[in-house]
Every structure is written in C-alpha cells, then in structure tokens.
Amino acid sequence: MKNIPVKPKTFLTTSPSLPRLPAALLLLSILLQGCLPASASPVQTAVLPLPTPTATLEVILPALEETAPPPESIAPQPISRVLIVTFDGMRPEAIETAEMTNVIALMQSGAYTMSAQTIMPSNTLPAHAAMVTGTCPAKNAVRWNEYVPQNGFALGTDIFDLAHAVGLRTGIVTGKLKLRQLTEPTSTDFFGFVDNTDEDKDRITLENLAVDELKKGFGLALIHFPDGDVVGHKYGWLSKQQLAAYKKNDNDLGLLIKALKNSGYYDGTLFIITSDHGGRNEDPKHGENTPEIMTIPWIISGPQVAPGEIQSPVYIIDTAPTVAFALGLPFQADWDGAPVYEAFGLPADTLRAEGCPRVTPELHTTTYDSP
C-alpha cells in the first residue's frame, strides 16, 4: 500500500454530528420506514429464488383465526437493486467507537456479523476482487495492489458481469483508481474515481459523485470510501483521526440514503456494508494474516432480510454469491463463496467451503547474512 500524502482538511474536518437518537426511537423510525408502501421502481425487479430446502422445520402453527390477513398482504417486497458500500480498512469495533449512526441503523434493521473474514493477501484490490468475483485469489488472479493496467481485470465472472448482462445499470464510485481492475469497463455503466488527495479535484467529492449516479437509478452499485485506510496508515488504526474519517464517511452514507429516498429508490434497495480488511499499528499495517487484519464487519439490510446477528461463518467471498441470490442472477460453478442464506432466514449452506487458504505471501523482506 502506497502511503499517499494526506491533505488534512479533507479528512480531519469535523463533520456536524448527527443527532444521537435513543435506540428505541431509531428502531421505531426503521420500522416505520419498513411499513411504507413500495414505490414504483423503474429498475428491473427480481424476487428471491428460493433454494431447495435441505431440511424441513417442524413447526406447530396455531389455528388461523378468521381475522388473519390474506396471504397477499404479507408478500415480501422484491429486491430491486443492491448497493454495496465498503469502508476501506474498517475494523468492526470502529462502527460503535466512531458512532457510525447510519451503519448502526442498518445493523439494527438487518442481519450482521462482526467476525466476517477477508482473504490473503489482505489488501484493498485483492480483497475487493474476492468480494465481487466470489472467488479466491487463486482463481481471480488479483494479488497485486496498485493500479497496473497491463494486468487487466479480475478473472472469472463477477457480479457486475452478471448484473449488466441482464440489463441492470451497474457501476462503481471509488477513491482508489485501482478498483477499475475489478471488472471490465463493458460491465459497468458508470465508473467514478475521486482522488481526495488531489486538490485540483476537490470540487467534486466522492459522495456527491456517488449521489449523482445513484439518483439515476441502478441495479448494482459499489461505493468505496478510502478515507479510513488512508488516515489509518498515517495516524494509526482506531486513532481518533481514523475514527473521524469513518464518522465522516458514515455521514456520506447518510447522504446516499437520503438521495435514494428522495429519488424513490430506497424501497427495494438491499444494502451490504462491509470492508476489505482491518489493520494494526505495526508494519505492515495490513496485508498479513492476523485477526485484527482479517476480521471485517459484514452487514446486510433491506427487503427479505431476517434481522439479527448471523451465526454461521461469513467470508468476503460470500458477497458476490449473496448479491446473485438476492437479484436472481445465475449461480457460478467456480464460486468459492456461498450465499449467506441465514441472512434471509434460510438454513445456512453447510457444504460451503471455509474461506480461502490463508497462505502468507512472500513479502520480499528476506535479508541475507553476509558470509
């Protein structure tokens, strides 16, 4: 990871704090939102394809009363689109410590785990590649972590390929240009890169560019906030500066949610909030195989999600299969990950692979003793 000089005003500006709502009030507002009628969606809709159940639950139901609502009134809302938001380098504990109220609200209304695992090498580009392809680096071949155009794109069929092929509007807005190598340009309808460290481009912020694209409607979008990682490399993981960066990005997430609501795209949106890796306060800050680096939050919230803490293991490579499941896209035989069925109240896939091999790559730090 290249240490990019940080322009303090970009990252350390204190954002206006969100009002601290009591949890009950927060929950009430979430419940009320869930009760709103679905707005007409101009984007293609998909209903979850249910897998063949592997077990039958024995449930004794009470006799239906005459006042029971007709079945159509409890039909699940379809999932119309998926928005993945990644906070670069975010360790799970940062969410509560930085008081990321928008992320916390999605946790409370959705399913989540604070012990999901990323892949080795635990760096930004390989981790995001695993996320969108559903495969380990051994298959998608992305082990590099800089923008190297001659290396091409992640191998295999990723979720942008799948979503774009069925006519969904797809795209990425990122603070790191190397994410261009996640998928071929022909599979994204928009790709926005905002370099927050470049003074000349400060007129366009990442969050504003993301808002502009999301307001146009989409089927699948990935919004990547780089700030926490950039600040973490300079000031340390879980430093007050890094927490301020995550808090600022949480406010940015609030802007995205507000834009979706204002443009009629909130209902039917499935949110996935996660990170690419954690970090620590010794060198290398990440890229290695230690718990504080490998452990990431994974949150899913929206239609058809069964709220609560996810008990089964979740790996970053499960993200693509989960998106495909949610949008009714074709399953891929070469996935190493599996849909997080438990998040939809379904039995977990007990035959799934256990993440990716955690080999520590050679770090080119070998020294040779002089004879």
Ligand SMILES: [Zn+2]
């Ligand atoms: Zn990263």
